Amino acid sequence: MVDQTSPELVTLERLAADFAGRGRDALLPALWAVQTAYGYIGPEAVRVLSQTLDIPEADIYGVIGFYSMFYDRPAGRTIIRVCTSPSCGLAGADRALHTLCDRLGTVPGGTTPDGQYTVEQTTCLGLCEHAPAALVSRQGAGEQQYAPIDIDAILAGQPGHHNGVIGSMTRVLLRDLPTDRAQTLAEYGEYVALQRALSDLMPEEVIAKIEASGLVGRGGAAFPTGLKWSFTRRAPGTPHYVVCNADESEPGTFKDRVLLEIRPHLLLEGLAICAYAIGAEQAYIFIRGEYPLATERLQQAIAEAEAAGYLGENILGSGFSLHVEVRRGAGAYICGEETALFEAIEGKRGYPRIKPPFPTTHGLFGKPTVINNVETLCKVPGIINRGGRWFRQWGTDLSTGIKLVAVSGHVQRPGVYEIPLGVTLRHVLEALCGGVVGELQAVLMGGAAGTFLRPEEIDVRLTFEDLRAIGSTLGSGAIMVFNDTVDLRDVLRRIGEFFQHESCGKCYPCQLGTQRQKEILDRLATPLPGDRQRLADIGQTMTESSLCGLGQTAAAAVLSAMRQWPELFPA
Amino acid sequence: MAEPASTVTLTIDGQSVTVPANTTILEAARSIGVDIPTICAHDATTPRGLCRLCVVDINRGRLLQPACIVPCQDGMVVETANERVRTSRRTILEMLHSAVDLSQAPAIQRYMAEYGADPQRFPEGRRREHPVLDDNAFYIRDYNKCVMCWRCMQVCAEDAQYIFALSIDARGFSSHITTAFDIPMPESTCVFCGQCVGVCPTNALKPKIEWGLEQGLSPDQIRETSRGMRRRQKPIRVE
Ligand code: SF4
Numbered sequence: 001m002v003d004q005t006s007p008e009l010v011t012l013e014r015l016a017a018d019f020a021g022r023g024r025d026a027l028l029p030a031l032w033a034v035q036t037a038y039g040y041i042g043p044e045a046v047r048v049l050s051q052t053l054d055i056p057e058a059d060i061y062g063v064i065g066f067y068s069m070f071y072d073r074p075a076g077r078t079i080i081r082v083c084t085s086p087s088c089g090l091a092g093a094d095r096a097l098h099t100l101c102d103r104l105g106t107v108p109g110g111t112t113p114d115g116q117y118t119v120e121q122t123t124c125l126g127l128c129e130h131a132p133a134a135l136v137s138r139q140g141a142g143e144q145q146y147a148p149i150d151i152d153a154i155l156a157g158q159p160g161h162h163n164g165v166i167g168s169m170t171r172v173l174l175r176d177l178p179t180d181r182a183q184t185l186a187e188y189g190e191y192v193a194l195q196r197a198l199s200d201l202m203p204e205e206v207i208a209k210i211e212a213s214g215l216v217g218r219g220g221a222a223f224p225t226g227l228k229w230s231f232t233r234r235a236p237g238t239p240h241y242v243v244c245n246a247d248e249s250e251p252g253t254f255k256d257r258v259l260l261e262i263r264p265h266l267l268l269e270g271l272a273i274c275a276y277a278i279g280a281e282q283a284y285i286f287i288r289g290e291y292p293l294a295t296e297r298l299q300q301a302i303a304e305a306e307a308a309g310y311l312g313e314n315i316l317g318s319g320f321s322l323h324v325e326v327r328r329g330a331g332a333y334i335c336g337e338e339t340a341l342f343e344a345i346e347g348k349r350g351y352p353r354i355k356p357p358f359p360t361t362h363g364l365f366g367k368p369t370v371i372n373n374v375e376t377l378c379k380v381p382g383i384i385n386r387g388g389r390w391f392r393q394w395g396t397d398l399s400t401g402i403k404l405v406a407v408s409g410h411v412q413r414p415g416v417y418e419i420p421l422g423v424t425l426r427h428v429l430e431a432l433c434g435g436v437v438g439e440l441q442a443v444l445m446g447g448a449a450g451t452f453l454r455p456e457e458i459d460v461r462l463t464f465e466d467l468r469a470i471g472s473t474l475g476s477g478a479i480m481v482f483n484d485t486v487d488l489r490d491v492l493r494r495i496g497e498f499f500q501h502e503s504c505g506k507c508y509p510c511q512l513g514t515q516r517q518k519e520i521l522d523r524l525a526t527p528l529p530g531d532r533q534r535l536a537d538i539g540q541t542m543t544e545s546s547l548c549g550l551g552q553t554a555a556a557a558v559l560s561a562m563r564q565w566p567e568l569f570p571a
Numbered sequence: 572m573a574e575p576a577s578t579v580t581l582t583i584d585g586q587s588v589t590v591p592a593n594t595t596i597l598e599a600a601r602s603i604g605v606d607i608p609t610i611c612a613h614d615a616t617t618p619r620g621l622c623r624l625c626v627v628d629i630n631r632g633r634l635l636q637p638a639c640i641v642p643c644q645d646g647m648v649v650e651t652a653n654e655r656v657r658t659s660r661r662t663i664l665e666m667l668h669s670a671v672d673l674s675q676a677p678a679i680q681r682y683m684a685e686y687g688a689d690p691q692r693f694p695e696g697r698r699r700e701h702p703v704l705d706d707n708a709f710y711i712r713d714y715n716k717c718v719m720c721w722r723c724m725q726v727c728a729e730d731a732q733y734i735f736a737l738s739i740d741a742r743g744f745s746s747h748i749t750t751a752f753d754i755p756m757p758e759s760t761c762v763f764c765g766q767c768v769g770v771c772p773t774n775a776l777k778p779k780i781e782w783g784l785e786q787g788l789s790p791d792q793i794r795e796t797s798r799g800m801r802r803r804q805k806p807i808r809v810e
Pocket residue numbers: 334352502503504505506507508510511546547548549550551552
C-alpha cells in the first residue's frame with residue numbers, strides 16, 4: 001500500500017498528469033502506463049486516475065477487471081503467459097507450462113514466493129506458426145513474445161523472437177523483401193496511391209474504385225468494403241472516424257500480425273485513403289495488447305510517414321489532414337467485435353453494443369465510423385493504383401481478389417500465405433505448406449469460431465461461396481490442421497476453454513452457455529447421460545439468441561464436430 | 572422525402588396489430604394480451620438486451636431477436652412462442668437455475684414451469700458462489716441470488732442516481748456486481764437511497780430488516796446491529 005505522501009504517489013500523479021484534460025477515452029492508455037510502471041493498478045492509482053480523468057472509481061475498477069493483462073493487485077514482477085489454444089496444444093504447450101512451473105516452483109495461475117514470477121495459462125497469442133508460444137510482461141519494460149517458447153531465454157531475460165514463414169502465390173501484399181523486419185518508408189516508396197487519390201480523385205471516385213474491385217472485409221464478416229465507405233461518407237453528423245481493427249485474436253489467426261510487423265506502410269497508406277474517402281481527419285488503430293512488436297513497428301512507421309508529410313496536417317499540400325493514434329488493447333478477444341472495440345477506445349468495459357444502429361452511422365463516440373480489418377486496408381493502395389479490374393483478375397465473381405490465410409498445426413511449413421481466392425484447400429496444404437505431417441484427420445477452417453472439415457473435403461475451393469455451400473466458413477483465413485494422432489476431443493476442450501475465457505458475460509446465452517459448454521467438453525471422454533442433447537441445446541441457444549457474434553459462433557466448431565464425428569459424442 | 576408513417580401494422584402469433592411507430596415488439600404483444608417473459612427489462616432502466624428470455628422469431632430470421640428492444644415494423648411476422656423460441660427460453664432458464672439461487676425469484680420460477688425447464692438439467696455445473704455481504708445498516712447483498720440483470724448498477728448510475736457506487740468485475744460466467752476494489756458499501760460513494768434494492772428482481776438485494784427477520788433475529792436485535800453499523804458509516808461525500 002502507498003500512503004498519501006509516498007514517492008510512489010508523487011510519481012503516480014506525475015504519470016497521470018500526462019493524461020489530464022483528455023477525458024474518458026484516455027483511460028486505456030493511462031491504465032497501461034500504470035500497469036507497465038508498477039506491475040498492477042491499485043486503489044491509489046485508481047483514485048488518482050479517477051480525479052484526473054473524471055471517471056468514477058467503481059467504473060475504473062470494472063475496466064481493470066475486464067482485461068486479462070491488467071491486475072488490480074500485485075502480481076509477479078515478470079508475468080509469463082503460456083498459450084494453450086489448439087495449435088500450441090499440439091506443439092507441447094502443456095509440457096512447456098509444467099516444466100516452467102516446476103523450474104520456478106509454482107503452479108499455473110500462481111506467483112513464486114519471492115514475487116518474481118507469475119505464470120499463467122492463456123489463449124491464442126497469434127503466434128501459432130511457431131507454437132508453442134508465450135508472452136512475457138516485465139515490470140517497467142513491457143511485453144515480449146517468445147515463439148517457440150524458450151524457457152532459458154525467458155528466465156535469463158533475453159529478448160524474445162519469432163520469424164514468419166511467408167509464402168505468396170500472387171505477390172501483391174507479400175512481395176519483395178524484407179520479411180524479417182518492417183519495410184522502411186524508403187523501401188516502401190512514396191505513398192503513390194494516396195498522392196493519386198488526393199490530386200486526381202474525388203472521394204466518391206475513390207469509393208467507386210473500391211466498389212468496382214468487389215473487395216469485402218477480410219476480418220471474417222465479409223461485408224462489401226466500398227458500400228461501408230459510401231454509407232459512412234453520406235452519414236450525417238461530424239466528425240467521421242476511421243478505425244483499423246488490429247485486434248486479431250481468433251485462435252489460429254496471425255495474418256494481420258505479419259502485415260503489421262513487416263508492411264506497416266501499406267496499412268497506413270490504405271488507412272489514409274479511406275479517411276480521405278469518408279471525410280475523416282482522425283483515425284485509430286486498435287491493436288491487441290499481445291502484439292508488442294507490431295505495435296512498436298507501427299509507431300515507428302507512423303513517425304516516418306508524418307515526417308515525410310504523408311500523415312499529419314495538410315498532407316502533401318492537399319488541405320487534407322489525418323491524425324493517426326494507436327490504441328493498445330489489454331487482453332480481451334471480444335474487443336475484436338467492432339462495437340466492443342469502440343467501447344474499449346472510449347474507456348469502458350469492452351461490451352458489444354446492440355445493433356442497429358450500425359457503426360456507419362453510430363460508431364466511435366456515436367459518430368459515423370468506418371471500421372476495417374488490417375488486411376482489408378492493406379488491399380486499398382493496390383486497388384487505387386491499378387484499378388478494380390486488376391483486383392478482379394483473381395478470385396471468382398463473388399469472392400474477388402486475393403486473401404491471406406494463416407496455416408498452423410500439422411503441416412510441414414506453417415505460416416502466412418497469400419493466395420488468389422478460388423484455389424483449393426488441398427493446394428494450400430500440399431503445394432504451399434509442403435504437405436500434412438502424418439495422416440490428415442481434420443481441418444478447422446476459420447478458427448475457434450469456425451467449422452471442421454474431413455480429409456475428403458479438402459478439394460473445396462477457398463471462396464466465401466464454396467465454403468458456405470458445404471456449411472463451412474473462410475472466416476478470417478485461419479486454417480488449423482490436425483493429423484490422426486490428435487484426439488479431437490482434446491481440441492474441442494481447448495476451444496471450449498477459449499470461449500469460456502473470452503465471453504464478455506453481457507448476455508445470458510453466452511455468459512452461461514460458454515461455461516456449461518466447457519464443462520461438458522471437459523468431460524467428453526467420460527460423459528454424463530444426456531450430454532449430447534445438452535450440447536445441442538446450448539449450441540442452438542447460443543447461436544440463435546446471443547447478442548453478438550462471439551456467442552453466435554461459440555458453438556460452431558462443436559456443432560460441426562457433432563455432425564462430422566457423431567461417435568465422439570455418446571448420447 | 573415522405574413523412575415516416577406514424578403507425579405500423581404487423582402480425583404477432585397470427586393476430587394483426589397496429590401500433591405507433593417505435594413501439595417495441597414487447598409492448599405491442601402486451602397490448603393484445605400476448606405474454607412474453609422478461610428478466611432484465613424494467614421501466615426504470617435503459618434496455619440492454621441482456622437476458623434474451625424475451626427473444627422472438629421475426630420473419631423466420633437466422634437469429635432470434637429481443638422483443639424488449641426491437642421496434643415493430645410494417646409487415647413483420649412475429650412468432651413469440653414457436654419451437655425455436657421455446658428451446659432458447661427453456662435452455663436459458665435451465666442454465667440460470669443451475670448457476671444461481673432463484674428461490675426468491677417467483678417470476679422466474681413461474682417461467683421455469685411454463686417452459687418446462689428442468690431444474691436438474693445441468694448437474695455438476697459450477698454455481699456462482701459469493702459470501703452474503705452484510706456491511707451496512709440498510710440492506711444486504713446476496714450475490715448467490717444475482718442474475719446479472721444490471722438494474723441495480725443502472726439506477727445507481729445514469730438511469731437515476733448518478734452515484735456510480737457499483738460496477739462489474741471480471742468477465743463471462745465469473746462477472747459479478749461489486750464496488751471499487753470490493754470495498755464495503757459505506758466506504759463507497761453509496762448514499763443509501765435504496766433504489767437498487769427496489770429494482771432487484773431476485774432478492775439478491777434485500778432490506779436489512781427483512782433479512783434479519785428471516786435469520787430469526789428480533790426487531791430489537793436487528794436495530795441494534797444496524798445502529799452499530801450506522802456509527803461506523805462515513806459521512807456522505809460532498810463533491
Ligand atoms: S454473445 Fe457473449 S461476448 Fe457477445 S455480448 Fe453476449 S456474452 Fe458478450
